[in-house]
Amino acid sequence: MAMRLEPRKLGRMVSSGVRRYPHQLLLSIMGRGAGKGPEGAVVPPWWRWGDGGPSLGAVWLGHATTLVRLGGLWILTDPVFSERIGPRVAGRTLGLSRLTPAPVPLSALPPIDIVLISHAHFDHLDRPTLARLADPRTKVVTAWKTAGLIPPGFDKVIELGPGEVFEQEGVEIAAVPVEHWGARFALDRKRGCNAYALRAGNERVVFAGDTAETGAFDDLPGADLAVFGIGAYDPWEHAHATPEQVWAMARRLGATHLMGVHHSTFDLSEEPPDEPLRRLIKAAGELHDRIVGRAPGEA
Template sequence: MTTLVAEPFDGSLAQRLAGQEAADACFYWLGQAGFLLAFAGRRILIDPYLSDSLAEKYRGKAFSHERMMPAPISTAELGKVDVVLVTHHHTDHMDPATLAPIAATNPDCRFVVPRASLDEAQRRIGVGHERLIALDAGENFAPFDGVHVTVIRAAHEALERSAEGWHRFLGYVVQVGAAKLYHSGDTIPFDGLVEEVEAHAPDIALLPVNGRRAELTAAGIAGNLTLSEAIDLAGAIGAGHMIGHHYGMFAFNTAPAEAIDQAAAAHTCRPQIHRARTGVEYRIF
């Protein structure tokens, strides 16, 4: 059984990464749906949003995208990045101001993207197709020894497909050594999701908890799992731990931190509930 220990650390994330042992298996929250996973000297990013590009794009408009929290690290401080997993084309997940600098400073880094968004990914990241790994739900990718990625469907708020039938929204089950992490991407519950993920026996579920509201949906801003839906999903797929994220970034589309903490304290059975936090190293044993 996988053990997850959340250890707060002093100093910056950049300092923590600089002093990290090569054999560590751990991960860090980058804000919103972003995570950095370190394993055997490799670094994998999932949906990093480390810029202010959305604040600039929507300044003065109906829904301000000013950051509620600073980025815990800059792209220049990330060091060597081996693989980036992108779940879908929304800018807080596929951010050109984050991904293009990572690509420029890491010429060997590859980017896993939805096949439905391949051309958009190439435009935003600024790399050739040879550095993009275009996948669809049900497919697999093994970037290096000890790491295996399986692609899962996601519904943000619908199971959308391209004209070719490829899914626009994805999640990933990432196996690192003996542990499996499920990052759902942006999703709501849908028929077949539990069975699809449960078959891969994830130990840790990284799930959004900001929910959905009719006024945002009407404005074209798709929603996610509610906190209670995320807890139910984590339990149904057999995960031992759930990390609630996708909160605390944009004031119009977040969840109260205290509500996540209260749910974590009240939930005394599996899965163990955690609120994603910066300044914390999540160590996997």
Template sequence: MPNYSGPRSDHFDGTRFFDPDGVPPRSIFDVLRWQSKRQAATWPDWVPNRFADTPPRRVDGGKVRLSFVGHVSWLIQTAGLNILIDPLWSERASPVSFAGPKRHNAPGIAFEALPPIDAVLVSHGHYDHLDLPTLSRLAARHSPRVITPLGNDLAMTSHDKAIRAEAFDWHDRVELGNGVAVTLVPTRHWTARGLFDRNKALWASFVLHTPAGNIYIVCDSGYGEGKHFRRVGEAHGPLRLAILPIGAYEPRWFMQDQHMNPADAVQALADCGAAQAVAHHHGTFQLTDEAIDAPVEDLRAALDAAGTPRDKFAVLEPGQVMEITASAA
């Protein structure tokens, strides 16, 4: 696969991207240490969904309709646009179809039930976020624009030239139409799709600018010192909603620099100042060692410990929907 080539910057050294406020990814030796001593909880093989969404064709006006597909995949409908976040309808989050983390529940929206998709936001190259088979299916059926950080477009177009990938840098604002736009913002993470391409593409979170206010979408992030969350709140606030990851966090010695735990997510909500949060990145793929229900239980405990009302940080199941309106912004 071709690698990104571009000018040096404060987060690109000419070969690899880096986070000036972050840390490098764990070494292969740390990976082997974790795997050799791993004590992973046992997840149920399959958890049937209690909900299934059949979205409307369009949502017009100032309302935003958010449907949770599962893991970090969302359908966001507003101002006549249909936008997917890190879409993953495959059975595994893996480079191969016969191995790797597999689904423990079905997508909350059947692929055939999707409305016409106008735009897709893909945060980075990890296989549980950038799923090439799903992107190819979307390209064939809907031909949406695919907005992604620098370098990830090369993985997409080398796989399928029909994927309409557009690559952008941190802080770039992209107009999606009908008054809706997205800004790519720094996040504390990293990316790779193989053993030799670490950080040769960029990663990002998103701020989606909608008629109902700004929505901060964090698909993967460590907490660190919280600088990224505070900066987004300062630059793009007031935030109407923050979509924050709460899963894939154990063991902490290995995961803390790349994935928040629920207590970190509660602090991130306070730091960015969003009026409301909703959780994701849990309960679909077993990527780390915690139990399937641990993120939700730990989130409730973290909210109680922080004195934050539980209803300020919602947890949806796949197929559930939430709506926000301009009047609440």
């Protein structure tokens, strides 16, 4: 995705990065600043979806990580359970620490059938989490030129480009283009970046990954659930849609329910952590009850 930014916008982006990253880098080196997640074998009520529960369900697990039950399969999106995200150097992760812990430990999840990766950014493709998830029964569906970043141990890694489709046991996953970019580092900008449209029978889910405002979802045949990022827009609106833009995209898509994710988990931008959800609820007005999964661990 080619981006042309006016000097003032570029200046705000640089200032935003300078405000947070040097301090977090220092904390990373010192081994401080990362909060601890939950411990123990927690079994949340939504785990029982697999025991004759609803055929379609989803729970937000923090940032862009959602656990989806669709067509009898467990699907996990952009899993990040690490306490800190960023590159690994000498066995240590250098980068941002979580503001809020994951609502459950990784051990509480049911056996995952498919892991969906939208793109290679560190807050979406977290190699330490993927290494812990690696299982010969699990497939990974990811974007172009990202398979080499996936740790070994999975059954298969499938790369999809826009318009390409993967199908497993009656669940269809189609890659949708978005307004974002897929680089892991500064010079590998040819990597892909996807949203995904999922279908099992008459039930449909759209996972948007990261995107600015776009019409890419307008021609999809609706969705029972749309999962869209609603945070990290200030000053990154060219790459992350505002809550108002997300609500408009979900309405054009024809989504019955909307789950707003990608907020309140990492300090990625200038807006307060609680602002994205407040703005989304305000944008929805009388239809605010269509917004689900408002806090990590909620379905």
